[in-house]
Amino acid sequence: MQQMTDVDTEQWDLIIKPKNGWFDIDLRELWRYRDLISMFIMRDFVTVYKQTILGPLWYIIQPLFTTVVFTIIFGKVAKISTDSLPPFLFYMSGNVVWGYFAATLTSTSNTFNSNAHIFGKVYFPRLTVPLATVLVNFLQFFIQLALFLAFYLYFYLAGAPVQPTAWLLLLPLLMVQMALLCLGLGILLSSMTTKYKDLRFAMTFLIQLWMYATPVVYPLSQIPDWLLPWYVLNPMVAIVESFRRMFFGTSAVQLSQIGLSWLMTLFILFIGVVLFSRIEKTFTDTI
Amino acid sequence: MNVIQIENLWKEYQLGVIGYGTLSRDVQSWWAKLRGKEDPNSKMLAGHESQIEGNQFWALRNINLEIQKGDLLGIIGRNGAGKSTLLKILSRVTAPTKGQVKIKGRIASLLEVGTGFHLELTGRENIFMNGAILGMSKQEIKRKLDEIIDFSGVEEHLETPVKRYSSGMRVRLAFAVAAHLEPEILIIDEVLAVGDAEFQKKCIGKMGAVANDGRTVLFVSHNMLAVKSLCRSAILINNGKLSQAGSVDEIISTYKALNQNDRFVTEKEWSDYNNRPKGEYFEIEKVYITSLEIEKGSLLPIEHPLEIGIIVNQFGNPGELDYTIAVKSDNYTVFATSTLDCDNLISRKFVEGKCEYRCIIPENFLNHRIYTVDILVLRNQRNVIGKFDDILTFEAVESKSRKIAYLGPRAGFVAPNFSWFANKSKF
Numbered sequence: 001m002q003q004m005t006d007v008d009t010e011q012w013d014l015i016i017k018p019k020n021g022w023f024d025i026d027l028r029e030l031w032r033y034r035d036l037i038s039m040f041i042m043r044d045f046v047t048v049y050k051q052t053i054l055g056p057l058w059y060i061i062q063p064l065f066t067t068v069v070f071t072i073i074f075g076k077v078a079k080i081s082t083d084s085l086p087p088f089l090f091y092m093s094g095n096v097v098w099g100y101f102a103a104t105l106t107s108t109s110n111t112f113n114s115n116a117h118i119f120g121k122v123y124f125p126r127l128t129v130p131l132a133t134v135l136v137n138f139l140q141f142f143i144q145l146a147l148f149l150a151f152y153l154y155f156y157l158a159g160a161p162v163q164p165t166a167w168l169l170l171l172p173l174l175m176v177q178m179a180l181l182c183l184g185l186g187i188l189l190s191s192m193t194t195k196y197k198d199l200r201f202a203m204t205f206l207i208q209l210w211m212y213a214t215p216v217v218y219p220l221s222q223i224p225d226w227l228l229p230w231y232v233l234n235p236m237v238a239i240v241e242s243f244r245r246m247f248f249g250t251s252a253v254q255l256s257q258i259g260l261s262w263l264m265t266l267f268i269l270f271i272g273v274v275l276f277s278r279i280e281k282t283f284t285d286t287i
Numbered sequence: 288m289n290v291i292q293i294e295n296l297w298k299e300y301q302l303g304v305i306g307y308g309t310l311s312r313d314v315q316s317w318w319a320k321l322r323g324k325e326d327p328n329s330k331m332l333a334g335h336e337s338q339i340e341g342n343q344f345w346a347l348r349n350i351n352l353e354i355q356k357g358d359l360l361g362i363i364g365r366n367g368a369g370k371s372t373l374l375k376i377l378s379r380v381t382a383p384t385k386g387q388v389k390i391k392g393r394i395a396s397l398l399e400v401g402t403g404f405h406l407e408l409t410g411r412e413n414i415f416m417n418g419a420i421l422g423m424s425k426q427e428i429k430r431k432l433d434e435i436i437d438f439s440g441v442e443e444h445l446e447t448p449v450k451r452y453s454s455g456m457r458v459r460l461a462f463a464v465a466a467h468l469e470p471e472i473l474i475i476d477e478v479l480a481v482g483d484a485e486f487q488k489k490c491i492g493k494m495g496a497v498a499n500d501g502r503t504v505l506f507v508s509h510n511m512l513a514v515k516s517l518c519r520s521a522i523l524i525n526n527g528k529l530s531q532a533g534s535v536d537e538i539i540s541t542y543k544a545l546n547q548n549d550r551f552v553t554e555k556e557w558s559d560y561n562n563r564p565k566g567e568y569f570e571i572e573k574v575y576i577t578s579l580e581i582e583k584g585s586l587l588p589i590e591h592p593l594e595i596g597i598i599v600n601q602f603g604n605p606g607e608l609d610y611t612i613a614v615k616s617d618n619y620t621v622f623a624t625s626t627l628d629c630d631n632l633i634s635r636k637f638v639e640g641k642c643e644y645r646c647i648i649p650e651n652f653l654n655h656r657i658y659t660v661d662i663l664v665l666r667n668q669r670n671v672i673g674k675f676d677d678i679l680t681f682e683a684v685e686s687k688s689r690k691i692a693y694l695g696p697r698a699g700f701v702a703p704n705f706s707w708f709a710n711k712s713k714f
Contacts, residue, residue, distance in 0.1 A: 011391070012292075012389040012390060012391055013390060013391050013392055013393075014389070014390040014394070015387055015388070015389050015390070016376060016377070016379060016382065016383065016387060016388040016389075016390065017382070017383070017387050018382055018383050018384055018385060018386075018387075032422075033419075033422070035419050035423075035424050035425045036419040036420060036422075038425075039415060039416050039419040039420075042412075043405055043408060043412075043416060046407070046408065046412070047405060047407040047408065118420070119380070120380060121380065121396075122378065122380065122396060122420055122421065123378055123379035123380055123396075124420055124421075124422065281379075281381065281382035282381060282382050284375070284380055284381045285300060285301075285381055
């Protein structure tokens with residue numbers, strides 16, 4: 001019989017073992033589940049604003065109002081410098097980038113907790129969930145980017161000192177970096193929140209504080225020299241300022257700082273993946 | 288050919304970790320440990336002391352098992368025995384602590400109804416969602432969409448959000464998706480608890496068909512009739528160990544005996560004179576319930592008459608003495624029957640010394656459920672001179688399914704088999 005031949009060389013499709021290695025992400029499996037990622041994207045897209053009156057309009061209302069408030073408080077009252085750019089445009093550029101980061105990080109950092117009920121019942125590569133979040137939030141980003149472009153065009157035609165640069169061609173690369181950062185940091189934090197639920201409560205607060213450590217309501221040029229080397233360790237600094245550089249042509253950001261930001265992003269992603277792959281198999285026991 | 292090979296599988300849960308996970312509690316535990324005190328956050332699990340070692344709880348202990356291709360294996364055990372842990376490891380929801388499992392082919396598990404259903408999405412969208420979660424590609428689902436819809440029987444509600452579905456409809460949809468996944472190995476946990484008779488029949492049929500295709504089904508259920516009608520072989524898990532593997536009948540009777548020993552009291556005898564339930568004119572020596580068809584100590588099938596017996600020692604000069612048996616279930620008295628009812632008993636005249644009273648409960652009267660027995664002693668047909676609660680606890684079992692397909696127990700405290708007649712109406 002043919003069965004006799006495969007007794008010794010039995011091929012197993014899957015061997016379930018106690019623990020993953022330190023960097024054990026099965027990319028091929030992730031690729032096999034790509035339809036699931038697209039289903040998650042569809043689900044989030046369809047359901048987020050279902051049964052709301054204004055629907056996707058919220059994507060526009062949010063940054064618009066925030067920008068107006070920032071313009072009044074930081075621009076008119078506090079009179080913080082905007083590198084001689086129109087304050088409204090300056091704040092909106094910061095809000096578009098920061099908005100994506102804050103929204104994405106908030107949900108990716110909650111990956112394990114908010115999906116515990118599914119994760120506890122059925123197996124699929126856990127990484128599909130934060131990946132889908134990172135991708136679906138680009139929808140929000142694009143809508144807000146379009147809003148930004150509309151105002152940008154208005155100010156440009158009105159003769160404001162803004163000049164698009166060739167750097168704009170690198171916008172996709174900037175988006176990739178944002179996505180990687182949100183993914184890495186999100187899975188890093190969500191791995192930690194499985195053990196320490198306190199972190200979940202601290203998240204909103206941390207993200208809020210982080211915004212002030214990022215040049216959203218003030219330009220990079222306002223940072224004093226002694227602080228600068230530490231300040232640019234925050235990978236979001238170069239991301240926000242690069243965005244301004246692309247659209248306005250003026251920014252204090254330097255190439256070395258962009259490089260450092262990328263290094264930080266990849267470092268965070270690496271740590272995130274390591275922790276995530278350690279925790280994904282057994283987190284259902286601790287949650 | 289083996290499709291699943293489980294080798295020395297152990298699963299440990301850290302007792303401290305169960306139930307908490309905040310930084311402050313970790314600090315609390317650590318501080319207690321530092322001072323050599325007992326961890327305030329460790330919990331004892333009643334009834335599982337043998338599985339606890341220090342701070343560890345062994346949910347599975349050295350499981351070794353080989354499952355052949357095409358097997359329909361029932362997995363039986365009490366709540367907390369480790370069944371679900373085993374299934375969770377097999378379906379990769381959690382990882383083992385020691386040992387390994389080797390698997391050939393694609394595994395799909397239906398651990399709970401409608402896993403991954405999103406309530407805002409429509410039935411159709413959820414078919415795709417659920418299929419994708421179970422590992423199907425979009426193409427695969429599209430190919431089988433009609434079949435899935437047809438099997439689920441919810442075609443009219445396909446464009447309705449699932450939150451408007453009844454639980455039965457959700458199960459049907461979920462099962463339909465999972466059943467059409469065509470996995471080499473299908474794991475099913477308690478899905479049949481919901482759903483009507485017709486759908487249960489359909490599911491059982493589908494699972495049988497899956498197995499006949501040469502695929503493998505692992506089935507966990509507390510419904511012994513469902514296990515019996517679906518599976519050929521079974522394993523019994525008890526306190527985290529694989530206690531027996533064999534044919535389904537063998538395992539089910541072991542399981543029932545196991546339950547009986549623990550929770551049920553079908554016979555109580557007071558050999559010590561001082562402990563006997565007694566009154567001024569009597570003392571009860573022994574109370575029992577037994578099946579008239581099957582030898583003592585085993586099952587109490589409802590298809591055969593059951594006998595409840597009381598052995599008493601009577602003395603003094605009470606006049607008339609009567610014994611009443613109240614049979615209760617879920618704290619309701621289902622019925623009470625008494626020696627008062629029977630004029631022909633010789634004992635209606637008081638007899639001094641040892642007497643045995645026996646009451647026969649007819650066949651096809653009790654339901655498949657747990658009953659307790661109280662005993663009342665009456666003097667001169669009015670005065671209760673003794674009341675003894677919960678003397679016996681027993682489970683009557685429906686060992687053969689009646690002709691219909693429905694596998695669950697019937698509703699109600701009793702399940703009498705009444706006559707029905709049907710005529711074509713002349714009007």
